[in-house]
Every structure is written in C-alpha cells, then in structure tokens.
Amino acid sequence: LRCSRSGAGQIIYLVEDYNLEEVAEFGMNAVKTAMSSIQILNGYFLKRTANIDQSIDYLVRMTKILKNMYENTRLYVIPDHAVYRNTFLEMKQNLALIYPDRTFHVTYASYSDLNSKSKPLTLKDTFAKMLMTTRGISVDKAAEIIKNYSTPLKLVREFDSCEGDKKKMISDACKSIIRRKKVGPALSERIYQVWCADDYEHGSI
Known part of the structure; x- marks a missing residue:
C-alpha cells in the first residue's frame, strides 16, 4: 500500500531465492501467489535472482543504467x-498536467517520509488499521470496505440509514470478483457486531 502511495513511476521488486528449505516449509504456492499478485494486481516489475551474487550484479547494472540516464x-x-x-x-498529477514534458522528483528524505510506518497516518490508514483489528479482515478486505465507506463516520451513518438487513450490508456492497477482497456474510455480520451492536456475542470478534 505504501508503495502505491510513494508516487514512484516504476517499482521493481527484487526476489532472491534464499533459504529455499524454509520457503518450502512456509509454502511455495503461497510465495508464488504473492509474486503473481505483485505483478498482475499491483503492476510492479518483479526480478527474481538465484543467489546474492546475482542480486548484487543486478543492482550494479541498474545503478549504472540510472546514472547514464540522469547524469x-x-x-x-x-x-x-x-x-x-x-x-x-x-x-x-496536477504538476503533470501543467508541465507534461517534465518529471518531478523528491529527495530521498521526502521519499522515506512518504513511506515511513512511523509517520502520521492518514484517516484512511487509521480506518484500515481499525478494520483489521476485527478477525477475518485482511489488508485487501479492508481496502475494499474503504472503497465503499471512506471513513468510520460514513460507515456508521450507512448502518443507521440501512433499511435492509444491516448484518449483510457490507457483504452486499463488497461483492468483489477477486476472492481475497470479497466480504462474506459471516464477516459482514461480525463487522456489524463490532460497529453497531449493543452487546457483542461471545467469541464473535
């Protein structure tokens, strides 16, 4: 999420085949799925290397290319x-419209601040963290919920004004075709319990 907000025009993920035995224990399919997601869903370029020597060679080549491009x-x-x-x-975006022939950059200090976990969070960042304290809500599901309800206040107001089944309100709104983003009825009811119910059911959150 932070990468997408960094403003970087081209993001490269470098993946090194290190300690494959540990990777196998974790689950190679999960790793492959994550790498595919990075490329297909996030649109990032992924470079895979076999060992640290190949990683260093790649970084050296990229450094030389960038130096030649911008020196x-x-x-x-x-x-x-x-x-x-x-x-x-x-x-x-506004600068790109005003100066279409220019590319604007930031200093490394600003770039680090933009991507720092310790910097003050935006409202959406805070809301996402709030949502993810509920069991079953991943980063992807939180992002999907925020697409429909951008702030906690909007979510509560939507619950208040909902004339249908409040427990299914979020699952009805978040019917993503991507399975990992989809919010099912059970999770939707759990969110309702957290945000609206007078009493929580034991073990529901």
Missing part, C-alpha cells in the same frame, strides 16, 4: 517542505 539531465525536484503524504499524489 547530464536537469532534474525537477519538489521541495521537502511541500511534500505531504495526504496530498502528494494529487500534487504530482
């Missing part, structure tokens, strides 16, 4: 004081 090129840098996590992507 004698004028760079347009957004000042650190103008970079804020909650407005950065919108600002980059």
